[in-house]
Amino acid sequence: MPTTPVSFDPAQGAMGKHIGMYEVHRAANVEFVMAAFIAITKAAREREIITTDDVMERMPDGLSTPNLKVLGPIMRAASKDGVIVKAEKQPWVMCARASRHRAPMQPWRSLIYRRG
Numbered sequence: 001m002p003t004t005p006v007s008f009d010p011a012q013g014a015m016g017k018h019i020g021m022y023e024v025h026r027a028a029n030v031e032f033v034m035a036a037f038i039a040i041t042k043a044a045r046e047r048e049i050i051t052t053d054d055v056m057e058r059m060p061d062g063l064s065t066p067n068l069k070v071l072g073p074i075m076r077a078a079s080k081d082g083v084i085v086k087a088e089k090q091p092w093v094m095c096a097r098a099s100r101h102r103a104p105m106q107p108w109r110s111l112i113y114r115r116g
Contacts, residue, residue, distance in 0.1 A: 032065035033074060040078045044110035049087055051105045053096050068099075075108060084108040 007013070039058035043050040052071045078084050085108065092104040 027066050028070040029063070029065040032059075032063050033070065035060055035063055036071060036074045037078060040075065041083055041112070044078075044083050044108075044112050045114055048110055048113045049090055049107050050084065050110060051093050051095075051107055053093075053105065056097065075106075079108070082111055084110055 036055055036059065039055045040050070042058050043054040047054060052075065055071060055075075075084065079086070087107040087109040090107040090109070093107050094102045095105050096102075
């Protein structure tokens with residue numbers, strides 16, 4: 001069986017990341033993407049720091065998409081829209097969803113959080 005050589009080229013890795021994000025976003029269920037953005041906005045109004053777990057808790061039951069990795073590009077879109085920003089000084093949070101096996105998640109700081 002042929003093997004693919006391992007590449008340690010950061011530019012190639014960055015390009016692969018962007019291609020992957022584009023592909024999962026392109027294949028995503030449009031209703032899921034719209035609902036996820038609404039869920040991000042709800043979570044960001046309710047909490048100062050949010051993760052994709054907070055988003056998934058606010059998603060309508062029964063709505064799915066081929067690849068949940070689309071949440072990354074959706075979170076980035078919400079960041080570009082001024083709803084959230086990466087919480088750079090916040091430690092990464094372990095995912096509570098069993099399907100993610102406690103994988104670390106990027107925390108996001110809300111720009112629209114309403115105290116009280």
